[in-house]
Amino acid sequence: MSRPPEPPEPDALPEAVAVRRPRWRLQLVWLVPLVAVLIGVSLAINAILERGPIITLSFKTGEGLEAGKTKIKFKNVDIGVVDHVTLSKDHSRVIATAELTKDAANMLVDDTRFWVVRPRIAGGTVSGLGTLFSGSFIGMDVGKSTKKRRDYTGLESPPVFASDVPGRHFVLKSEDIGSLDIGSPVYFRRLQVGQVTAYELDQDGKGVTVKVFVNAPYDQYVNDDTRFWQASGIDVSLDSSGVKIDTQSLVSILSGGLAFETPPDSASRPAAVANEQFVLFHDRADSMKRQDRIVDTYILDFKKSSVRGLTVGAPVDFHGIVVGEVAAIDTRFDPVAKEFSIPVEIRFFPERFTSRYRSGEKGGRATSNKKELLAWMVDHGFRAQLRTGNLLTGQLYVALDFFPNAAKAAVDWNQSPIELPTVPGGLQPLQESVENLLAKLNKVPIEAIGNDVRQTIRDTNTLIKRLDTEVTPEARAALSGVREAVDSANRLLQPDSGLQQNTGDAMRELSRTAAAFRTLADYLERHPEALIRGKMEDKK
Amino acid sequence: MTTRHIAAARCGLTLCHDCGLLTRLAPLAHEANCPRCGARLHFRKPAAIARTWALLIAAVVLYIPANVLPVMYTSSLFGAQRDTILSGVVYLWISGSWSLAILVFVASIAVPMLKILALVFLLLSVQFHSTWQPKQRAKIYRVVEFVGRWSMLDIYVITILVALVQFDALATIKAGPAALAFGAVVVLTMFAAMAFDPRLIWDTAEGRHVQAS
Numbered sequence: 001m002s003r004p005p006e007p008p009e010p011d012a013l014p015e016a017v018a019v020r021r022p023r024w025r026l027q028l029v030w031l032v033p034l035v036a037v038l039i040g041v042s043l044a045i046n047a048i049l050e051r052g053p054i055i056t057l058s059f060k061t062g063e064g065l066e067a068g069k070t071k072i073k074f075k076n077v078d079i080g081v082v083d084h085v086t087l088s089k090d091h092s093r094v095i096a097t098a099e100l101t102k103d104a105a106n107m108l109v110d111d112t113r114f115w116v117v118r119p120r121i122a123g124g125t126v127s128g129l130g131t132l133f134s135g136s137f138i139g140m141d142v143g144k145s146t147k148k149r150r151d152y153t154g155l156e157s158p159p160v161f162a163s164d165v166p167g168r169h170f171v172l173k174s175e176d177i178g179s180l181d182i183g184s185p186v187y188f189r190r191l192q193v194g195q196v197t198a199y200e201l202d203q204d205g206k207g208v209t210v211k212v213f214v215n216a217p218y219d220q221y222v223n224d225d226t227r228f229w230q231a232s233g234i235d236v237s238l239d240s241s242g243v244k245i246d247t248q249s250l251v252s253i254l255s256g257g258l259a260f261e262t263p264p265d266s267a268s269r270p271a272a273v274a275n276e277q278f279v280l281f282h283d284r285a286d287s288m289k290r291q292d293r294i295v296d297t298y299i300l301d302f303k304k305s306s307v308r309g310l311t312v313g314a315p316v317d318f319h320g321i322v323v324g325e326v327a328a329i330d331t332r333f334d335p336v337a338k339e340f341s342i343p344v345e346i347r348f349f350p351e352r353f354t355s356r357y358r359s360g361e362k363g364g365r366a367t368s369n370k371k372e373l374l375a376w377m378v379d380h381g382f383r384a385q386l387r388t389g390n391l392l393t394g395q396l397y398v399a400l401d402f403f404p405n406a407a408k409a410a411v412d413w414n415q416s417p418i419e420l421p422t423v424p425g426g427l428q429p430l431q432e433s434v435e436n437l438l439a440k441l442n443k444v445p446i447e448a449i450g451n452d453v454r455q456t457i458r459d460t461n462t463l464i465k466r467l468d469t470e471v472t473p474e475a476r477a478a479l480s481g482v483r484e485a486v487d488s489a490n491r492l493l494q495p496d497s498g499l500q501q502n503t504g505d506a507m508r509e510l511s512r513t514a515a516a517f518r519t520l521a522d523y524l525e526r527h528p529e530a531l532i533r534g535k536m537e538d539k540k
Numbered sequence: 541m542t543t544r545h546i547a548a549a550r551c552g553l554t555l556c557h558d559c560g561l562l563t564r565l566a567p568l569a570h571e572a573n574c575p576r577c578g579a580r581l582h583f584r585k586p587a588a589i590a591r592t593w594a595l596l597i598a599a600v601v602l603y604i605p606a607n608v609l610p611v612m613y614t615s616s617l618f619g620a621q622r623d624t625i626l627s628g629v630v631y632l633w634i635s636g637s638w639s640l641a642i643l644v645f646v647a648s649i650a651v652p653m654l655k656i657l658a659l660v661f662l663l664l665s666v667q668f669h670s671t672w673q674p675k676q677r678a679k680i681y682r683v684v685e686f687v688g689r690w691s692m693l694d695i696y697v698i699t700i701l702v703a704l705v706q707f708d709a710l711a712t713i714k715a716g717p718a719a720l721a722f723g724a725v726v727v728l729t730m731f732a733a734m735a736f737d738p739r740l741i742w743d744t745a746e747g748r749h750v751q752a753s
Contacts, residue, residue, distance in 0.1 A: 029587065029590060031594075033601065036597070036598030036601040036602050036724070036728070037597075040605060043609065047608075
C-alpha cells in the first residue's frame, strides 16, 4: 500500500485527448431499443392486422371440436382455428369461437355455411374418411349474400353441394315428405340432375316444403309449368284403369327421389326463376293430370243413384278423354221437398278440348261465350252420367256425353257453381229392367207350380211302375217266340237239311229241262218244218 | 470499512483493459488512448447506465413477442401445430413431464425475466445512489453475468430440431418468429450485463462520485 503511490507521477503519460462527440455515441446506443421497439411495434401491428375476424358457430354437439386444434377449412385450405368451445347459456348447444385469417373476412356473409366434417356413411355415400386420421375439421361454404355476419348456426350434416355450383334452387310444396331426405336425387328423364337440399315442415303443420337444387345445364328445362313428383320407391296404383306400377331408378327405389317433367304443350314457356314454387305431386300421372290453368267447377246431381265407387279424383271423361276430375262428393237435403241428393262437384278443364290440334294459341277456351255454348250443348242432350270404369273393382267415373233422347233440361245460370243435368248411369237402366224382371218373377206362383210338378212326377212314377209289372212279361214272352221262329228258320237253312237237298234236286231238274228246251229251240230254228212234219231221222 | 479503500479513479489512475498498463489520466478527461497499445482508456465503462438501459429496454420489448408468438411450427401427417414457449411448458406439464416442464420454464421464462429484473434493480439502485447492500448487489451482478448464456439452451434445441426433423410430408419442424426474438432477448440481456459497470455500485456505496462520462 505504501509502495504503489510513488511511481505514478513519472509514469503518467497523458495521451492524445480526443474529445469527440460523446452525445452521438450515446444516441447510437439508444438505436438498439429503438430498433427493438420498431420490431415489437411492427410485430404487434402485424398481429393486429393479421388478426382475422372472430366468429361464433353453434352446433348441436361438440363432437370432434377441440379448442386450439380444430381447423376451419374452405376448399380444404386452412382459414382458421377454433379458439375455444363452450356451452351456450341454456346448455342446449355448443358454441365454438374461431378466429379466421384476415382474408376470410369477406367470405363471412349471411348465407355462408359451416359444418363439422366427420366420417359419414349415409344414403349410399361415404364422406370425410380423411378425418379419421387428421381429426374433424369445420368445413365452410361461402354464400353469395353481401350482408356481413359473425355468428352462425352450424349445419348438422354437410351441405349437398357447394354454393358455387351453377344451377338453381326450386321450392316444392308437398303434403308429406315421402321417403325423401337431404341428398335425395332429382331426376329428369331418368338422369340425375340435382338433389334435395333441405326440407322443413310448414309453420301450420299442414305440409312440407322441400328445397331442391337442379344443376346448371338442366335447370333450363324447368319452367313455370314443370311438374315435380315423388319418384320414391315403387308406386303401385289401382284406379279405374287398373293396376299400375311406376318406378324411377334403382337408387330412388331404395333411397327415394324426385323427378320432374314439363308437359310437351308448355315446353316452350320461359324457364322458371330461381326459388320458384311448385307443387310436389305424389306420382307422375297425378302431376301430369293437373296441367290446366283454367278450371271450371260444376255440380252434378245424380238423383237417386248411388255414388258408391266414385272417389274424389275420379276422372271426368268425354268420349274417352279425361277432361276433369271429381273434386268433392257431398250430401244435400232439401228441407222443402224433403229430398236427399248427392251433389258431386267436378273440376272441368276446358283447355283440354282445345289444346291439341288447334292452330294458333294453345289452351284457352273453345269459345268466348261459355254460356251460349253450354246452353246449346245441354239443349242437344249434353248430360253427365255415372259409368263403371272397372267391373272388377266397381270404380265409377263421370262421363259427359250427348244423349239426344234425354229428357229436356235447362241450366240454372244463377246457381254457383252451375249445375249440369245428369242422366241415370249406364248400368242403371239395366238395373231397372232387372228389377222389373225380378218383380215379375216374384208374381209367378212358384209354389203352385212346384206342387203341380211334383204331382206330375208322381203320376209318371206310377206309369213307369205299371209298365214294369204288366208290359215287361208280355214283351219277354213275345221275344222268346220270335227267337224260336228264328231258330227254326235257321235250322231249315242248314246245308244238310232236307229242304236244302230237295231244293238242290229241283234246281238240277230245272236246269236239265232248260237245256232240253234249248236243244229244242235250236232244232226248231234249223228245222222249223219239224213243227209240222215232226222230227226227222238222223242221216247216217 | 469500505471507505478506507482507495479507488484508482480517485487517484487519476486507470488500467488499460487490453495490455494492463497503468496510466495516469487527466482528471475529468473524456477520452484517452493507452500510450502503449492504443486501446481506449476510461475510468469507468463509458455511458454504462445509458447503454445498459438501452439494451435492457430493447430486451424487454422483444421479450413480449418472444413469449406471445409461436416459437416452433410442427407439421406432421396429422395436422399442423404452432407452439409458443408457454404452450410448450403447459403441454409438458399436462403430459406429466414435470421435471422437463420446470426446466424449460426456468431456462426460458424465469431466467430471462429475473435477469431483466435484476439488471433493472441494479441500474435503479446505482442511479438513485443507493448504498444498500453493495456486496449483495455485486453478487447479483455476477450471477446475472454467469447465467446469461444458459438461456440460449432453448434456441439450441429448436435449431437442432429444425435441422433434424425434415421428413417432408411425414413431419417438419420450423422455427417461428419467437425463436428469433427470444435469441435477441438473451443476447441483449447479455450485452446489457456487460455494459453495466459494477464498479458504479461501489462508487456510490463509498460516497465517491467519479465522473465516468
